[in-house]
Amino acid sequence: MTDPKRILLVEDDRSIATVIAAALQDEGFAVSHCSSIAERDAALSGGSFNVMLTDVRLGDGDGIESLAGVQDTHPAMPIIVLSAQNTLDTAVRATGSGAFEYFPKPFDLDELVAAVRQAAERAGPDDGEGALPNQGLPLIGRSPPMQDVYRMITRVLQNDLSVLVLGESGTGKELVAEAIHQLGHRKTGPFVALNTAAIPRDLVESELFGHEKGAFTGAVTRNIGKFELARGGTLFLDEIGDMPPDAQTRLLRALQTGRIRRVGGQEEIRIDCRIIAATNRDLSPMIADGRFREDLYYRINVVPIRLPALRDRREDIPDLARHFLQEAEAEGLPRRYLPDDGAERLSAHRWPGNVRELRNFMLRAALLAREDNLGASVIAPILQETTASLGRQDDTGDGFEAAVEAFLSSRDFAEGEIYHAALAAMEKPLISRILSQTHGNQLKAARLLGINRNTLRKKLTDLGIDLDRFS
Numbered sequence: 001m002t003d004p005k006r007i008l009l010v011e012d013d014r015s016i017a018t019v020i021a022a023a024l025q026d027e028g029f030a031v032s033h034c035s036s037i038a039e040r041d042a043a044l045s046g047g048s049f050n051v052m053l054t055d056v057r058l059g060d061g062d063g064i065e066s067l068a069g070v071q072d073t074h075p076a077m078p079i080i081v082l083s084a085q086n087t088l089d090t091a092v093r094a095t096g097s098g099a100f101e102y103f104p105k106p107f108d109l110d111e112l113v114a115a116v117r118q119a120a121e122r123a124g125p126d127d128g129e130g131a132l133p134n135q136g137l138p139l140i141g142r143s144p145p146m147q148d149v150y151r152m153i154t155r156v157l158q159n160d161l162s163v164l165v166l167g168e169s170g171t172g173k174e175l176v177a178e179a180i181h182q183l184g185h186r187k188t189g190p191f192v193a194l195n196t197a198a199i200p201r202d203l204v205e206s207e208l209f210g211h212e213k214g215a216f217t218g219a220v221t222r223n224i225g226k227f228e229l230a231r232g233g234t235l236f237l238d239e240i241g242d243m244p245p246d247a248q249t250r251l252l253r254a255l256q257t258g259r260i261r262r263v264g265g266q267e268e269i270r271i272d273c274r275i276i277a278a279t280n281r282d283l284s285p286m287i288a289d290g291r292f293r294e295d296l297y298y299r300i301n302v303v304p305i306r307l308p309a310l311r312d313r314r315e316d317i318p319d320l321a322r323h324f325l326q327e328a329e330a331e332g333l334p335r336r337y338l339p340d341d342g343a344e345r346l347s348a349h350r351w352p353g354n355v356r357e358l359r360n361f362m363l364r365a366a367l368l369a370r371e372d373n374l375g376a377s378v379i380a381p382i383l384q385e386t387t388a389s390l391g392r393q394d395d396t397g398d399g400f401e402a403a404v405e406a407f408l409s410s411r412d413f414a415e416g417e418i419y420h421a422a423l424a425a426m427e428k429p430l431i432s433r434i435l436s437q438t439h440g441n442q443l444k445a446a447r448l449l450g451i452n453r454n455t456l457r458k459k460l461t462d463l464g465i466d467l468d469r470f471s
């Protein structure tokens with residue numbers, strides 16, 4: 001097992017501190033507590049921490065105002081701000097000062113713990129200790145599409161070509177970016193991630209490029225941006241498709257000139273990092289209608305790496321599932337085993353949330369199962385319950401099986417009726433769906449469907465489909 005992640009908790013309310021510390025220790029974190037800015041600074045200079053949690057109002061000063069100094073000396077340590085001043089202003093100040101997350105009090109303890117966990121995962125190497133030894137990044141999967149991914153990864157390790165990682169949510173884009181960093185020639189530098197979708201749109205530029213004190217309302221201190229934090233290492237721009245237009249323009253200029261300026265600043269700063277971007281969106285239609293800059297697309301998409309959806313590499317599911325059971329055990333959950341029939345049951349599932357969904361499911365199954373062997377009969381009900389709670393059908397194939405079951409149990413059928421009734425039940429939503437895609441254009445719809453235009457027209461009448469709905 002790896003050493004526990006270290007958390008510095010700066011909170012002067014004893015009872016709150018006790019509750020938070022207990023919850024974090026339960027999760028396997030090592031927590032150090034202090035209750036003033038002076039104690040905090042002493043702790044930071046004497047030890048290293050993966051994440052800092054801080055209150056705003058402390059006896060000897062303002063927890064936010066003094067954050068800039070902390071960030072200068074501990075750039076890789078995410079900071080989470082807790083505040084009883086539940087105002088927009090505090091939120092703006094907290095995020096404007098570079099905090100990773102902001103929690104107004106009273107906060108949900110589970111959410112806070114989840115944020116700390118996320119921050120600890122994202123944190124760079126421990127402060128003050130230089131780079132951690134490479135822990136080995138397990139990218140699990142031996143399927144042909146993953147072999148292609150590995151091949152692409154090896155091609156970019158010794159250069160700084162811009163990489164664009166594409167794939168549905170949860171397919172492992174961030175993990176691939178981390179792997180490129182940890183295995184590549186910039187591995188001794190930091191790995192810095194920015195998720196464009198996770199921060200307010202008007203803060204994207206200052207997060208990326210930093211800002212000078214007073215650059216905008218709420219910029220109470222100077223903020224060092226991700227480009228500067230990533231110096232010598234890798235900058236991972238997640239959900240690049242969500243980047244607002246102004247930030248796109250500024251990013252393009254930075255990549256073209258190799259230089260940045262902090263928001264509100266004059267000084268030109270040379271960029272020294274590899275860029276890896278990722279998106280789960282299809283950027284082509286966004287380029288076509290002007291939401292994403294084509295010139296930026298070509299800049300970042302020098303080497304595209306496409307991650308397959310999990311359902312397109314089902315042969316990897318057993319290995320992944322067993323890997324996550326080991327991970328669960330390392331996190332203190334009971335030891336569980338996955339026999340072949342359990343693995344088959346998992347492999348039949350569609351996993352729309354991809355590897356992330358499988359991982360969450362395995363942790364959940366490890367926790368909930370009443371026996372150590374997770375055979376099909378153990379997996380099936382947990383799978384059903386989980387998908388039901390997500391409001392989905394447990395669709396094992398392409399969705400039709402579940403629809404067929406639902407249809408058959410919808411009413412009693414007369415003998416000889418089922419086949420035609422089922423096809424008719426499916427025709428209406430299918431044709432409607434395609435018409436909606438073509439905005440009511442029948443010629444296009446008929447072509448897409450592969451049926452004659454007159455046949456389509458007859459079906460519209462027979463099925464009672466109103467064309468006006470689609471135009």
Ligand SMILES: Nc1ncnc2c1ncn2[C@@H]1O[C@H](COP(=O)(O)OP(=O)(O)OP(=O)(O)O)[C@@H](O)[C@H]1O
Pocket residue numbers: 138139140141167168169170171172173174175176238279280320355356359
């Ligand atoms: N090949 C893999 N082997 C082991 N774990 C994986 C693999 N792919 C993904 N994971 C795990 O699945 C989870 C989701 O992966 P990750 O965050 O990299 O996905 P993502 O594509 O970046 O998702 P999003 O688009 O939602 O940001 C993580 O816990 C990651 O460690």
